[in-house]
Amino acid sequence: MTNTTYQDLAQTPDLDAASTFADYPVWTHTLALPPQPLMGSTGTYELPIFLLVGHSWAQVVSHFTKPGSTILDIGCGCGKTARFLTNNQHIARYVGFDVLKLSIDWTRHYLSPATQGRFEFHHADLRNEMYNPHGTIQACDYRFPVADGSVDLAFAASLFTHLLERDCRHYLRETARVLKAGGRTIISVHMEPAPGTRYSGTEARIDVEIEFFVELAAGAGLKLIERPGDLCGQEILVFERVA
Template sequence: MNIDLDELKVVYSNRNMSAKLWATEWALGLWGKYGALKSGDTVVDLGCGERYAAAMSLDPTIRYIGFDVNQESIEACSELYPQYRWLYADLKNEMYNSEGKIDPRTFQFPIEDSTADLVICASLFTHLATIEVAENYLTEIRRMIKPGGHLWISWFRSPPNEVCSDARRTVFTEVEIINRISGWLELIFTTGCMSGRYHDQWVMLGKAR
């Protein structure tokens, strides 16, 4: 990938996103190290916001698809980055879209099979509330990711946290998480979420088999 970190700092400063710079640089460094993102790749960002689109815009060869349940966010991003594909669905989520009409347990993402070289789910599964929703999302991710493509995903896990079905801070057991990715995702990097700190997430980078 051809993303200049000095340019990234300027872009994030101009967009009032400097607080997110360190975590973005960290992710980009890991994606580069493990070959998860290259120039010319297609990136699918679920629960997107603007953060990674701003970074991807520095490499015009990267194709980017952003999805969110926040309609205002999608509309704003589509104006800022019209070169990308932006998708909205009225999915019910008690934190981000409590009046949503679509059941996330059965939703099919409007993204074609074997599309993504990299799927990003940053702080998404921490707000899905139930394992049934998480399982459906993982099924859809498995469908849309290319063989050999990569998944960047984060969770709150138990232990050390208490299991929680609140969309504000969803916590799944480690066994539930591993059972749903084993067999199709090879974990090549993991870190975090053993301290019990409120924002300490278990971050994974995996490669689809």
């Protein structure tokens, strides 16, 4: 199994915001590691892979971060990337949101306090068949928890890989809404849709034809500026908010 579902989490006893990775203590002045099932909700139960992916994403995010930046992490999970950004002093404000309440409770408990309030995490009770089947709001109706034109850099690590097309279109529009003119967004996708389709799959895994995704982004006001290629098994694309 490579992903923990909501059901797995719901059936795990003793799992709450104060649980940490069982094999290691929480050392003074270090960040706790999430419990393994929560880690699994972001795609891997393996600690080295969790750290490698988070570290790699944080390096890419840092590459595009200017001093004084506001960063938005769309579908932040339990802070796999955020944990590697907490010491990045270029980040004035970090906002992450996710549909999995346990992840948000955990990041609020363990990550926010270490950032003197620079990092905030929000729960969005959106329905997602795999991650939040009892959610009360449709993703396509959700307004990201940041103001218009307030974000320098938004990123979505393995998030659009779980969005149905209707939700994807809405999230691209929301991303454009919150970005400053010239602001950037880094998005990862799987790029092998079913033959004869441009967008396919379920909320467990979505694939999209790259040209189609770029068209959808352009329709939302986002222009492709860089295609760095593979990052940890997904294709990443960098867009800029058109002025």
